[in-house]
Amino acid sequence: MATIRIPPVLRPAVGGERTVSADGSTVREVLDSLVGAHGELQSQLFGADGDLNRFVNVYLNDEDVRVLEGLDTGVGEADTLVILPAMAGGAPRP
Incomplete structure (x- = not known):
């Protein structure tokens, strides 16, 4: 099982x-x-097309899966996935 x-x-x-x-x-x-x-x-990670939402980044052992093989990237039992939704907001600049 992956973490x-x-x-x-x-x-x-x-x-x-x-x-x-x-x-x-x-x-x-x-x-x-x-x-x-x-x-x-489901709706927080994936779009209607079944791909990752564009604002969700997933890393496999610190490598962005989009620069690997995307969702088809192989995962081993000792591997760690990190889900990082893009954050926006804050105060506007003066």
Whole structure:
């Protein structure tokens, strides 16, 4: 099982956990397993086309999966995925 690090903004959807484990041999399979256990994450991670939302970054052992093989990137049992939603906001500049 791969380990998935969950950012604070998504933790309510996984019962407040900082990390969860999920099965799969690719990034897509691991994330599908995560969504299968925590369905609320579906719309937060994936668009209607089944690809990652453009504002969601996923890293496999500190490498952005978009520069690897995307959702088809292979995942081993000792690997760690990190989900980082892009953040926006703040005060406008004067």
